Amino acid sequence: MAPANSPPHPVLSAEVADALAAGGPVVALESTLLAHGLPRPDNRAAADDVEAAVRAGGAVPATIAVLDGVPHVGLTPAQVDRVCADPDLAKLGVRDLPVAAALGLSGATTVSSTALLAEAAGVAVFATGGLGGVHRLASETFDESADLTALSRTSVVVVCAGVKSILDVPATLERLESLSVTVVGYGTTTFPGFYVADSGSTLDWSVADAEQAAAVFAVRRRLTRGAVVVANPLPADEQLDPVLHDRVIADALAAADAAGVRGKAVTPFVLDHLHRASEGATLAVNVRLVLRNAELAGRIAAALAASPA
Incomplete structure (x- = not known):
């Protein structure tokens, strides 16, 4: 019997199981992007494109979701169809996994739960769009994403x-x-701002290529538990226009506040507002950055698999 504190044992797709058994590179992908981050039907095409980007980087993609209470690492096309088509699919962080597993529910995994299930399956590299974090006015609302503590563990x-x-x-x-999560920029010490290349914050460390990123993680894994975040900014010519970015972000946050939206409902509300207010520009940027991250993650996974244990 599994220890009482172990996560639900994930079911691996045949391709993912074979790759892991052979010591090959695998990249985990979250499903919340598909279920809650991108509009239908664009999300279904994006799912295939993101998996193709991982393959272009030299790794096997493993999209993660919970279906009928069972965590799956690597989805069939029919399972991806289900995740992309169901408007009522729950959004599952780490705290929600026990409920979904015990009650046989289905849901899309966030950064925190995807990282947990990926590690449980033996997948060491994970690609996403952007992390959750500390919300504005958190000193009053205490609104902070579970992504941060999950990555520390x-x-x-x-x-x-x-x-x-x-x-x-x-x-x-x-x-x-504070949580001792290692953060490095990919080819930069500028911390990216998701839709824009420069958030206005800087980093202490950077890596020049996928091999260096893999080497940093290999040492981190030997030293202590915890994640290595590789911040991969969009090229300046692919980012959202910074002036448009600042305007639509301010408008979206004001709209969320006026509507009384709180907690985990804020992100999908704001993303939908941004998509409409920017006439689709934020969606296009979102897809571009996810594809770039997926391809880079594939190269890091390949470098990690090729390096000495």
Whole structure:
């Protein structure tokens, strides 16, 4: 019998199981992006594109979701269809996994739960769009994403484009430091701002290539538990126009406040507002950055698999 504190044992797809058994590179992908982050039907095409980007980087993609109470690491096309089509699919963080597993419920995994289930399955690299973090006015609301504490306890590489622009970026970086999460920029010491290349915050460390990122994680894993965050900014010519970015973010946050939206409902509300207010520009940028992160994660996973244990 599994220990009482062990996470639900994930079911691996045949391709993921074979790759892990052979010591090959695998990249975990969250499903909340598909179920809650991108509009239908664009999300279904994006799911295939993100998995293809992981393969282009040299790794096997493993999209993660909970279906009928069972965590799956690696989804079939029919299972991806289900995740993308169901408007009532729950959003599952780490705290929600026990409920979904015990009651046989289905849901899409966030950064925190994807990292947990990836590590449980033996997958060391994870690609996402942006991390959750400390929300603005958190000193009054105590609103902070569970992503941060989860990453302090989970040994994975997370490739992202920084944290979502709606957050308090400096406070988020302070919390990551306090939690001893290693954060490096990919080819830069500028911390990206998700839709824009520069959040206005800087980093102490950077890596020049996938091999260096893999080496940092290999040492971190030997030293202590916890994640290595690889912040991968968009090129300046692919980012959202910074002036448009600042305007639509301010409008979206004001709309969320006026509507009384709180907690985990804020992010999907704001993302939907941004998509409409920017006439689709934020969606296009979101997809671009996820594809870039997925490809880089594939290269890091390949470098990690090729390095001595």
